[in-house]
Amino acid sequence: MDIRENMEKKYHEALSTYLKDQNEQALYQGQKISRLHIKYNISPEEIISMHKNNLMELYPELPGKVLDSFDFLLEVMMGYGIAYREHQSLRHQQQELKTEIEIAANVQHTLLETEIPDIKALEIGAISVPARQMNGDYYHFVQDENERIGVGIADVIGKGIPAALCMSMIKYAMDSLPEHRHEPNSVLESLNRVVEHNVDPSMFITMFYGLYDPHDRLFSYASAGHEPGFYYDAATGTFSDLDAKGLLLGVDKKTRYRQYEKKVNRGDMIILLSDGVTECRTNDGFIEGKRLLVSLKRICICKPRKW
Amino acid sequence: MEFQSCVKIINEWDIVAARQLGRNVAKELGFGTVDQARITTAISELARNIYLYAGQGSVSIEKLNINGKSGLKIIADDQGPGIEDIRRVMEDGYTTSGGLGAGLPGAKRLMDDFDIESIPGEGTKIIATKWLR
Numbered sequence: 001m002d003i004r005e006n007m008e009k010k011y012h013e014a015l016s017t018y019l020k021d022q023n024e025q026a027l028y029q030g031q032k033i034s035r036l037h038i039k040y041n042i043s044p045e046e047i048i049s050m051h052k053n054n055l056m057e058l059y060p061e062l063p064g065k066v067l068d069s070f071d072f073l074l075e076v077m078m079g080y081g082i083a084y085r086e087h088q089s090l091r092h093q094q095q096e097l098k099t100e101i102e103i104a105a106n107v108q109h110t111l112l113e114t115e116i117p118d119i120k121a122l123e124i125g126a127i128s129v130p131a132r133q134m135n136g137d138y139y140h141f142v143q144d145e146n147e148r149i150g151v152g153i154a155d156v157i158g159k160g161i162p163a164a165l166c167m168s169m170i171k172y173a174m175d176s177l178p179e180h181r182h183e184p185n186s187v188l189e190s191l192n193r194v195v196e197h198n199v200d201p202s203m204f205i206t207m208f209y210g211l212y213d214p215h216d217r218l219f220s221y222a223s224a225g226h227e228p229g230f231y232y233d234a235a236t237g238t239f240s241d242l243d244a245k246g247l248l249l250g251v252d253k254k255t256r257y258r259q260y261e262k263k264v265n266r267g268d269m270i271i272l273l274s275d276g277v278t279e280c281r282t283n284d285g286f287i288e289g290k291r292l293l294v295s296l297k298r299i300c301i302c303k304p305r306k307w
Numbered sequence: 308m309e310f311q312s313c314v315k316i317i318n319e320w321d322i323v324a325a326r327q328l329g330r331n332v333a334k335e336l337g338f339g340t341v342d343q344a345r346i347t348t349a350i351s352e353l354a355r356n357i358y359l360y361a362g363q364g365s366v367s368i369e370k371l372n373i374n375g376k377s378g379l380k381i382i383a384d385d386q387g388p389g390i391e392d393i394r395r396v397m398e399d400g401y402t403t404s405g406g407l408g409a410g411l412p413g414a415k416r417l418m419d420d421f422d423i424e425s426i427p428g429e430g431t432k433i434i435a436t437k438w439l440r
Contacts, residue, residue, distance in 0.1 A: 049341045071340065078348045082413040086399045089412075093399075 003040050010036070011047075012054050019058065041088070043081040048074045101161070108135065111168050117143040121214040124149075136163030137274045140174060142182065147214055150182050153226065154207040155274040157248075166199060170207075184209040184222035185259040188246065192224065192257075195250035205249040208272055217264045222257040224249045227275045234267030242270065313367040314354075316385075322354040325366040329381065332368050336377050336439055345417040346379060346437050352414040353383035353433055361387025361431065371436065378438040381418070389427040397423070 010033055018026035037047060052070035055062060112135070116124050128137050142150040154170055156163035173194040177187060187209045195205055208229065210221035223244035231242045246257045264270070312332070314325040329350040333343045350366060357364040364385025371378040390396055399412050411433075415421040418435040425431040 045341050045344055049339070052340075074340065074344050075348075078344055082348070082416065085416045086413065090399050 004042075007033070007036060007040065007042065008050055008053075011050050012057070015051070015054050016058055043084055044077040045074050045081045048077055104161070104164075105130075105135075108164055108168060112138055112140075112171055114140045117141050117149050119143070119147060119149065119214060121217075122149065122212070131276060136160070136167060137276055138167040138170060139272075140171060142174075144182060148182065149212045149214075150184075150187070150209065151212075151272065152187070152207065152209045153272045153274060154205055154249075155226065155276065157204045157206065162200075162203065166203060166205065169194070169198060170205065182211055183259065184211050184220055185257040188222050188224050188249070188257040189255070192249045192255050193253050196253040199250050201250075204251065206275070207249055208244070210270070210272070212264070218261055219264050219270060220259055220261045222246060222259045224255075224257065227273055227277070229270060229272040231262065232269035232271070233265075234269070235265060242272075310370040311367055313365050315363070315365050316354050316357040317363050319358060322351060322358060325350050325354040328366075329368050329379070332370060333379055333437075336370060336379055338379070338437070338439060342437065346381075349414040349417040349435060349437075350381055352410065353381060353435070356411070357383060357385045357387070361385035363387075364430070376438055378419075378436050381433075381435045383433040383435075384430070385432075386430040389429055389431055390423075390425040391427050393423055393425055 010029075014026055014029040014033055018030070048070055052067060052074075055070075056067060116126060124141070126139055126141075128135060128139060130137070136156045138152075138154045140152045142152075144150070152174060154167065156166045170191060173191055174187070177190055188207060191205075191207065199205075205224070206226040207224045208221065208226040209223075210219055212219045221242070221244060224246045225248040226244075228244070229242035230239050232239050242262075244258070244260050247255045310332075312328055314321055314328055316322065316325065326347045330343055330347050333346045338346065350368075354366050357366070362385075364383065364387065367382040367384070369380040369382065371380050396411050397415070411423070414433075414435065418437050420434075420436040422434045423431065424433075
């Protein structure tokens with residue numbers, strides 16, 4: 001009650017100062033009081049009651065009708081008082097949701113963590129920056145007992161929490177694939193069945209899966225409608241699209257994927273990305289594939305690394 | 308004996324009668340103008356719900372005196388269609404009329420205690436109390 005009494009005193013002082021001499025200084029006090037009232041959850045109807053009591057004290061001879069009008073005003077302000085309380089409660093709920101999403105994002109981060117394989121023949125770097133709090137993109141590395149390295153990169157069409165939940169499913173579907181089934185086309189075919197079976201029909205996933213065998217230096221890959229990657233040929237110093245055709249995951253459970261192969265020579269480079277990169281807006285508009293290549297050429301002299 | 312008074316809600320003017328009854332009792336009990344307005348607004352919301360969705364029912368006002376604490380109890384009772392999902396109607400920002408009505412969560416905030424019982428097809432009973440401080 002201390003606070004309330006204190007507020008009433010402040011209101012009384014500011015109001016009497018203003019009524020004595022209508023200056024900006026007193027009005028500024030009024031603005032400060034308004035902020036304090038909000039801080040201490042004082043509702044509009046209480047302010048009107050406070051105002052009326054102050055007037056009665058300051059001007060005992062005020063006509064009764066004038067005072068009565070404040071009772072009417074108080075009634076009119078009731079709705080605003082309710083709306084104000086509702087707003088506060090919704091704000092509180094929003095804060096709670098935000099905290100929960102933050103926790104979910106951390107959990108997701110842990111769930112989707114992947115270790116970048118360390119083998120002598122290759123240098124590998126990867127980066128993923130979520131567009132929102134939760135990441136709808138996903139990349140994953142697997143290394144089998146024959147030192148072959150599998151790389152999966154996927155993107156859920158649609159962003160936000162549903163997309164992020166979907167990604168966690170892909171990760172676990174991949175983990176449960178049998179060891180001998182790491183051929184890119186069969187990986188995509190298995191995942192396609194999982195997605196078709198488990199995911200809302202409105203949600204689709206694009207995915208690229210590649211497998212590099214260091215013994216014959218062959219990179220085999222397949223794509224389910226994923227943004228094409230780039231291939232850098234060190235001998236000619238040129239880039240080309242890593243084209244691969246295939247239907248998105250989750251459209252038709254009978255989809256077969258074609259597998260492509262590419263011989264990788266010393267100094268060559270494979271760049272995989274999600275459409276998050278090409279959809280990324282810069283000051284000049286969307287980044288286009290060609291512009292991306294120009295930037296890539298500029299940096300390809302650098303060594304790959306974890307950014 | 309406890310004081311209890313009841314207003315039948317059949318048409319819109321009965322809402323006014325329920326408000327009047329509530330305000331009189333609140334005044335008698337010594338509630339200040341702000342609390343009087345809160346109680347009356349809560350009664351108004353409950354009576355309006357009966358008028359709009361149940362067709363008919365009643366609002367009763369009771370004076371309470373428990374362990375030296377005075378209070379006012381509103382009982383809104385109807386034989387309307389009932390509420391299927393109470394959780395949902397008690398959510399902020401949810402109104403069936405789509406209007407800016409305070410709705411049940413608004414009425415709940417204006418009072419100290421708020422209880423709702425509803426059986427689909429049979430009716431709804433809401434009991435709300437405000438204590439004198």
